[in-house]
Amino acid sequence: MKNIRIIAGLGLIVALAIGITVVFTTSTETSVAFKTHDDLLKDVGSRTSEFGGMYLSDDNNTLYVYMTSGIQNTQKRQDVRESIETVFSSDLTSGRNIEVVPAQYSISQLYNWYKQMLPSVGSNPHVTMTDLREGKNRIEIGVERLDTIPALEAALTNLNIPREAVHIAEVERGVFASHTIRKRATDDEMEGGYQIARSVPGGESHCTLGFNTVRGGVKGFVTAGHCTEGKDDWIGSEDNVEFYQPDTDDSANLIGEEMKDPPLVSTHEDCEGSDKCRFSDSAFIRLESGVDQNLGKIAKPVSVGSINVDHNSKYRIVSDSYSALENETVHYVGRTLGLRAGQVEGTCITAHYTNNRSILCQYEVDTTMAGGDSGAPVFRITNNPSTNDVRLLGIAIAKSMNGYTYSPIGSIYNELGRNVSWDSCDPSQNC
Numbered sequence: 001m002k003n004i005r006i007i008a009g010l011g012l013i014v015a016l017a018i019g020i021t022v023v024f025t026t027s028t029e030t031s032v033a034f035k036t037h038d039d040l041l042k043d044v045g046s047r048t049s050e051f052g053g054m055y056l057s058d059d060n061n062t063l064y065v066y067m068t069s070g071i072q073n074t075q076k077r078q079d080v081r082e083s084i085e086t087v088f089s090s091d092l093t094s095g096r097n098i099e100v101v102p103a104q105y106s107i108s109q110l111y112n113w114y115k116q117m118l119p120s121v122g123s124n125p126h127v128t129m130t131d132l133r134e135g136k137n138r139i140e141i142g143v144e145r146l147d148t149i150p151a152l153e154a155a156l157t158n159l160n161i162p163r164e165a166v167h168i169a170e171v172e173r174g175v176f177a178s179h180t181i182r183k184r185a186t187d188d189e190m191e192g193g194y195q196i197a198r199s200v201p202g203g204e205s206h207c208t209l210g211f212n213t214v215r216g217g218v219k220g221f222v223t224a225g226h227c228t229e230g231k232d233d234w235i236g237s238e239d240n241v242e243f244y245q246p247d248t249d250d251s252a253n254l255i256g257e258e259m260k261d262p263p264l265v266s267t268h269e270d271c272e273g274s275d276k277c278r279f280s281d282s283a284f285i286r287l288e289s290g291v292d293q294n295l296g297k298i299a300k301p302v303s304v305g306s307i308n309v310d311h312n313s314k315y316r317i318v319s320d321s322y323s324a325l326e327n328e329t330v331h332y333v334g335r336t337l338g339l340r341a342g343q344v345e346g347t348c349i350t351a352h353y354t355n356n357r358s359i360l361c362q363y364e365v366d367t368t369m370a371g372g373d374s375g376a377p378v379f380r381i382t383n384n385p386s387t388n389d390v391r392l393l394g395i396a397i398a399k400s401m402n403g404y405t406y407s408p409i410g411s412i413y414n415e416l417g418r419n420v421s422w423d424s425c426d427p428s429q430n431c
Helices: 037-047 075-086 105-121 145-157 409-415
Strands: 003-006 021-024 032-033 051-056 062-067 097-102 127-133 140-143 166-170 188-191 195-200 203-208 209-214 218-223 242-244 254-260 276-278 283-287 291-302 309-320 329-334 338-354 355-366 377-381 390-401 403-407 419-420
Touching: 021 291, 037 051, 037 075, 037 105, 037 338, 037 355, 051 075, 051 105, 062 075, 075 097, 105 140, 105 145, 105 338, 140 145, 145 166, 188 209, 188 309, 218 254, 276 329, 291 329, 291 338, 309 377, 329 390, 329 403, 338 403, 390 409, 403 409
Parallel strands: 021 209, 062 097, 140 166, 188 291, 276 355, 309 390
Antiparallel strands: 003 032, 021 419, 051 062, 127 140, 127 338, 195 203, 195 242, 209 218, 218 283, 242 254, 254 283, 291 309, 329 338, 329 377, 338 355, 355 403, 377 390, 390 403
């Protein structure tokens, strides 16, 4: 796998600083191995062998933890709590009740079976998704046709993977959101959530600005990679595509040009058959000279479902988070549907798209997404340390049968490069 690169000494110590600037650069670095959500689950299992997965209650107040044994053992309960906090974050347990529920399988068993099945199962042309479903203590396989199931069952038998450990269901293939809030005020800087547009034959297509960044000293922003080429054509490449806001009608509306969009390749671990893969659907867009960006800010619609922006109030990114849990409530702001809220349904899904393209380890959320919302910033509202403060989770990329999928921020950093410094915003300036 690729590596995340982080400036030595910065780490994530500044997680409570006010305001954020995500800085991509190539200065003196320390290499840190990139781990997916599933890898982290495996790490918890390595520390506590009875661990079988976890998920949040619908109200997000209780963390349910699967254990294969020792459910009534106080010490084992404490051990698994400490393992989760060490591998993930104390944020997952802080202020929450911890309830232990019986598990049939350990996460280590599920992880190993999942990796073992991918070469034969993942390359089946009728498989639409695969997931280590830690919230169900199972592996999940989605198929577009039910008559595919016998062939998959035979493959599982040949691999000595218990059939009852794998849930197979009919799941529609994901579709990248098409490119069909909208216009910032004249004196407004560019922020996450705003419409961006590019020229296409016969008109223009729309996406959403994800979040502002500085990459190697270059100001810019991140949006969905497929926004640079089109949902049916995207294979990853730097084509110098130009983006405008709010539309392409006037050259003065030019705001940026594509600078980094890594190719989909067949060499990724878990990329099977003739597929080409990436860990994120993301691209970095260099900001045009003279265009101002509001670092660490996301436009805030007046209510859920609205595209009308409250210009006197912004969401402020004060940190990021590489993981989210099943049933956790998350939000996005997109140019088409505005502010949307939903609950996480899947945490490390491999989504198989048309033209032999797969995006590895994506998160699925159970609320709708529409054309133009591609690239929308996905975040957790914390209201800490101040009202409207959020943690950045990633960017929305595609509609799915159950809602939409998003590329997690760790995967975006992994592919676009990452060093972090924080915006030293003066609170007295109300920024």
